[in-house]
Amino acid sequence: MLQQDEVGRAIDLNHLRINGQSSPNYIRHTKAQVHSELLESGRNNESSASNTFNGNMRMVFQPRCVITENNDKDAFSALQRATSVQCKQEIADVVCLKREGKLFAPTELPNYCPLRTLNRGKHVGCFQDSKKARLLANMAKSFPKENSVKHCILTCLRGGYEYAGVEWGVECYCSETFKQPEAISLSDNLCNTPCSGDRSIMCGGYNAISIYTTGAGSRKYSYPSLVDPSSLPSNLPKAHIVFVLTLNGRALRQVMRLIKALYHRDHYILIHVDARQEYLFRELSHITANYSNIRMVPYRYATIWGGANLTTMLLKCMEFLFSLTSWKWDFFVNLSESDYPIRPVEQLIAFLTMNRGLNFLRSHGKDTLRFIQKQGLERTFIQCDNHMWRIGERKLPHGIRIDGGSDWVALNRDFCEYLLTSNDRMISGLREYWKYTLLPGESYWHTVLQNSRFCGSFGNNNLHVVNWIRRKGCKCQYKAIVDWCGCSPNDFVAGDMQKIMVRFCLFAFIKINAMIYRNLHEKKKVIFFARKFEAVVNQEIVNEVDAFLYGSYPQDTPGLTSYWENVYTWQDRKIKLSDIDRTFYNTFARGSLSYLSQWSGDVHCSMHLLDISEVTIFKQADMFQGLLVKFIAEQSTSRTAHVLESLLQYRPMLQLHGTGEAVSRLKNIEVGTTFDVKEEMFKNVGNQIGPHSSFTVALYWSSGPVMEVTISVIDPAQVVATSFAININNNEYAVPLVMDFERPLRPGIWTVKVQHNWNIIAELHFLVSPYSHYGGRPITDSEAKMLHRGPDGKYEKDKPQFDIGASLELDDPQLAASVAMRNSLMAGVQLLEWIDDLTFKFWTVGELCSVGSILPCPGIQLCNITTWSSLSPDPKSQLGRVNPETGRMR
Structure with a gap:
């Protein structure tokens, strides 16, 4: 977008000459770039850890304790995989501190919630229990080695339950309520089984439960209703909002649309851009500079999925906001680049104005134990090298209630100030625990709120509707950046507007499915935002939401679609x-x-x-x-x-052969390197595959009869890299097949062939391009010959070849191998001509x-x-002037 910078750069390049050549095809790196690349190369080539990390070997870091696979399996694995010296040292330091008992202290934290009761540990009595109808039915846990009355009480307190019960020595039960008059009392002599963790104390008996109070107090949630902006009292000051945008990626135009949809002169927008995203930060800094109520956060963090820095970053954003004394705000609302408002902002202002004393967070539900396990809260994580490393188990602090849910929040100013300025033992202790926590934003705010004097301000609503499709979004797609499996919502796409509108409660009599109906009748949930929206996946749905909120753009608007x-x-x-x-x-x-x-x-x-x-x-x-x-x-x-x-x-090169059920079901075949399992599409739309790429073959099927097909992948020398059979079920879906072959791949035109009953029903040609550049510079002759010869031996060394005989109809293998060998020797101008010829096929x-x-x-x-250039007009994604009457952008 910085057109003037590019033109100026072209003028500078008029006089650029490298090594005496008048027509270079690359620019010499500056000294700073070369220095940076050398450092990066040093980091990437760091030797991996050996079998034992201690002082007996010459190591690139100095652990203060012995870390082996036997005594610290998770930590040992993390040290093997971490690439930088600094990250290895950080992991080792944390592991050793944890082993010394110095990482998590104290082990019990105070609870300052005024709703709690003072009768923790009061014995209610011994009662008859039944497997078919438990007296305490909200949560159950077996502790074969550590059960005791205290341990069970603290476990139930952690979940926010008022009652704890021990039974048969090892069992612990929790509940919010206990109807004592309806229970059958038993003699204490029948609750006589010793506790597994302390045999001097009795923990119930057979179908006999000893019940105690935890002192948790009742769960106090608020469920405020939607407010009509026109009904606000004229003398009531309106709440002022600061929208905190935590941005990642390169979706600049989508971010611009979000800013335009949120903007009002009486409110504020604070923008944090991930430290790795130079492009987005640079462009937004230029674009937003003319608006006094839009600011960029000056310090930036690498905000990886699930990372500990996410909470640190939001706390620093709060700190920065309090330093802006001219900004008078009442609520802190965090959003990402994939959020979008689905109600007019005026309605959000009215809602928050009438509920100034509340904090809006969404709790996970009632089964806190399951939430703790699912979130990995009983594991220690550390963030370094843009990765969350799991380095072992830990025990959560006693004495407090753990809560969590969505990380999208709307916090009032008083609670934000408490988060920053309080030095009480509870919040200082939680800071230390949550420094080493996965997905901290999904539990830190909730847990602090539930155990502070603000506990009664919990508005159980994150103001969002989220497009969860669990079967697609819970496929552990973040393995590269976190040692844990999490879930991520799907994108809204064209056709989902009805789903959003139903959650809006605007259509009263339309036909809706059972899941949406259940969600519609949640406790008075009022929503203002939806996620996820990614215009690169589907922009039509964003246009539909805009049209609903503010009216449709004229059909002749440039760049509308x-x-x-x-x-x-x-x-x-x-x-x-x-x-x-x-x-x-x-x-x-x-x-x-x-x-x-x-x-x-x-x-x-x-x-x-x-x-x-x-x-x-x-x-x-x-x-x-x-x-x-x-x-x-x-x-x-x-x-x-x-x-x-x-x-x-x-130009895709897909051919379908013949007729029949198999051919009619196969909709498409694509090959690429970054397949999104949630959206069932490739994100690298250009299909750039090279000798060192690991690629995916995706087959898209319509619904129909169950069948078995054979997939074969063939290289330019007519070598069958792999063949295997797969079963296709009767649904409409995509089947991604990851081809992680021995590399380098042989450059040239590859082929995917699909067979049904040994007949070829489809074949797709795709390109594995030779390199013209290697290591960021033009490739040398010797490098080209080394990298373009193909793998040594089979593509799949440990997999037996699947023999499919002559059914593949291969070209002359001898001739193909000879041509491939000749091509692999190309260098210089010949190599460039070969690359150009292949590419433009x-x-x-x-x-x-x-x-x-x-x-x-x-x-x-x-x-x-033009209508296609990146410099073409695009009014929907451009920030304009502010309308003096409405306060919004024109």
Whole structure:
């Protein structure tokens, strides 16, 4: 978007010469870049841990205690996998502190909630129990070795239950209520089984339960109703909101739409951008600078999924807000780039105005023990190297109630101030525990609130509706960044508007399914936001929500159905461009210049490539239209540099053969490297696959009869890399098959063949491109020969070959192997020509445009007047002037 910067860079490049060459295709790194890359290389090449981590070996870090696979399995595994010296040292330090009993102290914390009672441990009596109808039925737990009256009371107190009961020595039961008059009292002599954890104390008997009070007090939740803004008393000051946007990724235009939807001159927007996201921070800093009530947080954290930094970051945001004395706010509302309002903000203002004393959080429900286990709260985690490492078990503090649920909250100012300034033992202790907690935002705010003087202000509502599809969102898709399996919601897509509207309670008589009906009748849940929305997945649903809230855009609005999302800019420093991406982007630019000179036939349009500036995904009506590659090229005659942008369009090479049920069920086959199991789609829409890639073959099936098919993947030398049979059930769904072969893969055109009853029903050709760049620079001849020869031996070393005979109809294997070998020896200009030839079998150059300067080439428009360029008009995603009457953006 920084068009002026790019034009200025092109002017600078007019005089750039490297090693005496007049037409370089890359730019020399600055000293700072080289230094940064050397450091990164050192980190990535750090040797992994050996079998034992102690002082007997020369190590890259110095643990203060012995850590072996036998005495600390989780910690040992984390040390083996961590890459940086600093992270290894942090893990070792925490493990040793934990072993010394110095990490989590004290083991019991005070509870300051005024709703609690003072009769903890009061013996209610011994009563007859039954397996069919438990007296205390909310929670049950067996403690074969550590059960005692105190242990059970503290366990039930942790869950917020008023009553605890011990039975048969090892059993512990909890409940919110106990109807004593209806229970059958027994003599205490029948509750005579010694406790498994302290045999001097009795823990009930056979079908006889000893019941005690925990002192937890009753669960006090508030369920306020929606407020009509017009009914607010005129003399009642309206609540002022600060929307805290915690952003990640590169979805700039989606963020702009969110800001526009939230904006009002009387309220505030504070933006935290993940420390790794330079592009988003840089662009938003420029765009929001003209608004006094929008600020960027000056310090930034790497906010990985489930990371401990998420809570630290929000606390620092609160701290920063209190330093802005001119901002007079009443509520702190956190949102992400994938949230969107589904009610007018005026209704949220009215709702919070009438409920100033409440804090809005969503509790998990009643089974706290299950929540604790599911969240991994009884495990110690540490964040480093952008990963959450599990390093062992821990015991949670006694004396307090644990609570948790959604990490989306609306907290009032008084509670935020308490979170920052209180030095009481409860909150200081929780800070230490939650420093080493997975998903801390899903339990920290709740637990502090339930055990503080603010416990009665718990509004059990996170103000959100979330699109949970558990069978898709709970597939452990975060294994790369966390040692735990969590769940993530799905995106709303076109067709989901009814689901949102039902939760809105706007349609009273429409037909709805049972699940939505149950959710609709939750206790007075009022919602203002929905998630997740990702315009790169589906933008139509965002347009539908906007139209519902504020009216439809005129049909002739430029870019109304278009969406652009940046994937690379030349200013990126922390996120390095991979070698295969650099290869493709340079190939695209060279092909675009070749297209330009051949199409125009004008000598003035002959140019050579200097460098790549930006790459952008372009979608229209939620269909991938191509990649936009912006690059700098030098005119051969005038030696003037220009910034151009080209549209590269992908041509899938899928063939279906014959007829029948199997062919009719197969909707599509795609190959890529980043398959989203939740959304059942590839996120790397350009299909950039290289010799070191691990790729996925995805087959999309419509509903129909159950069948078995055989999948074969064949390389350019007609080597069958793998073959296997899979069963296709009768549902409509996607089947992703991960191909984690021995690498390097042999470059060239690969083939996926699908067989049913040994007949080929479909085949897809896809490209594994050779490298033109390696290590961030043009590849050397020796590197090319080494990397393009294919693997040593089979692609799947440990898997027996699945023999499918001659049914695959392979081309001449000898000839194919000979051609592949000859291609693997290519270098220099020959290599580039081979890459270009392969690439443009799958890609075509659609259009070109010029940035900032008119080219003397027929038919080349300025980019900002096209309908496809990343510089094309896009009013729906642009911040405008503020309407003086409404206070909102025009």
